[in-house]
Amino acid sequence: MEVFEQYWSAVQFKVCVNCIDSDGHGNCRLSGEEECGLKAHFPKIIEAILSVRDHRIEPYIESLRTNVCASCRHQTPDGTCSFRSRLNCGLDRYFPLIIEAVEDIRFGSEAHRDAFGDGR
Ligand code: SF4
Ligand code: SF4
Numbered sequence: 001m002e003v004f005e006q007y008w009s010a011v012q013f014k015v016c017v018n019c020i021d022s023d024g025h026g027n028c029r030l031s032g033e034e035e036c037g038l039k040a041h042f043p044k045i046i047e048a049i050l051s052v053r054d055h056r057i058e059p060y061i062e063s064l065r066t067n068v069c070a071s072c073r074h075q076t077p078d079g080t081c082s083f084r085s086r087l088n089c090g091l092d093r094y095f096p097l098i099i100e101a102v103e104d105i106r107f108g109s110e111a112h113r114d115a116f117g118d119g120r
Contacts (some may be wrong), residue, residue, distance in 0.1 A: 007046050011038070014101040015094045030090075037083075037091035038098065041068045043087055045091065049102045060099050064091075 016026040021036065023029055030036050038045065047057070048067040052059045065079070074089070075081045083089040 004043055004046060006044060010101040010105055011098055015090075015097045019090055019094065021090060029102075035101075037068070037072060037089050038094075041072065041091070044068050044071075045098070046102060050101055050106065057096060057099070061095065066097060094118060 002048060012026040015038070016022045017024070019028075025044075028036055028039060038058060045068055048063040050059060051067070052063050054060070059080070068091075069075045069079075069084075071079060072081070074083045078090050081089065084092045087093055
């Protein structure tokens with residue numbers, strides 16, 4: 001669980017702080033029916049991003065649609081989402097920044113492991 005907290009802090013710092021729906025300090029003002037997909041699906045989002053390793057954004061979007069949007073109550077069986085089409089989903093709106101925040105941690109920790117190794 002700790003690892004998700006690390007990702008959440010990074011995303012909050014990079015994305016939520018600048019989001020039109022936050023209080024300006026990274027705390028989300030949306031709840032209930034309006035709850036942001038980023039909060040509602042966070043662990044699945046992290047898994048969706050970490051399952052991809054690509055310099056293009058398209059595979060990440062594909063993974064998000066398959067692993068997160070497909071089970072979101074806002075997406076209809078034909079694959080459309082009215083939240084998304086009206087730019088009301090913070091997760092979709094800021095997805096490139098969310099990927100960056102997550103990848104900074106993933107590659108940061110990999111670089112750290114490469115640099116310090118396992119002592120052998
Ligand atoms: S709407 Fe989403 S991206 Fe914006 S502050 Fe809330 S959780 Fe963060
Ligand atoms: S884009 Fe739509 S289906 Fe995907 S997480 Fe956001 S609200 Fe849900």
